Amino acid sequence: INLNQPLCEKDILHYLSLDKKYRDIYLKIINYNLTTLKQHRPDIVASWKYYQEFEKMCKELDG
Template identity: 50%
Template sequence: MLNSQLSHIFDDNIFIFLEQNDYYKIKNTHIYDEILKHIEHFLLILKQVVEDEKCKEIKILDVLQYFKVKPKQAKIYKEILDKELIFIKKERPDIVDSWKYYKEFEKMCENL
């Protein structure tokens, strides 16, 4: 009930739970709208924080670009990955073959 009134903010990704008794206690009082305003304000701030944090995420293409301009670092990581992935490359090459960006990384390292 409360969720449906606030779903325009987070598209059903966040739920507010409270006991049914408590809901009915506040539903029929003058503070209900005030509570909704506070929750909505909080969710709007939370949504902005989530969006800000998403902007800070490092994208895989950023990592690949970093390695293109820092070939020494790429070589170091290539050596580490070669060592750490020996077993999975041997036993499950299908898994490694499904790693699109890892294949790009390996191809890039061939040209170093």
């Protein structure tokens, strides 16, 4: 992570891959807020590249 530049999505994913506590918190918040959207417009959620990477990372790291 370059501290002289703004954070990018990959930086955040990397940080969350290293910190289970915050990864779990973030996943719970996202799942709570996206419940309706996932039910009615899963195509929209499927188009979110970094969200898909985050979900995949959580499954790989947490089982």
